[in-house]
Amino acid sequence: MxxxxxxxxxxxxxxxxxxxxxxxxxxxxxxxxxxFFGTKEIIVVTHTDCGMFRFTGKEGD
Incomplete structure (x- = not known):
């Protein structure tokens, strides 16, 4: 990245x-x-089809 x-x-x-x-x-x-570290820029990057978006917490997901 x-x-x-x-x-x-x-x-x-x-x-x-x-x-x-x-x-x-x-x-x-x-x-x-x-x-504290003077960061001036922030970039948010996610990825396609992240498994965490499908996770419901039910067994077998």
Whole structure:
């Protein structure tokens, strides 16, 4: 992903979470990186047909 976006791993903060869903944890991470590390840009990337969107929590999913 870094190569496709033209970014370097040493100057990038990457947060991955199941389903690409905005959670309290994701917001906390973004808040910390913008306030303490000077992050100026945020890119949200999800992938097609994520299994987390089909998961219901029922056995056999």
């Amino acid at each position: 870094e190569q496709a976006l033209g970014i370097q791993p040493d100057n990038t903060h990457i947060f991955r979470n199941a389903g690409g869903i905005v959670t309290d944890d994701a917001i906390r991470s973004v808040t910390l990186t913008t306030n």
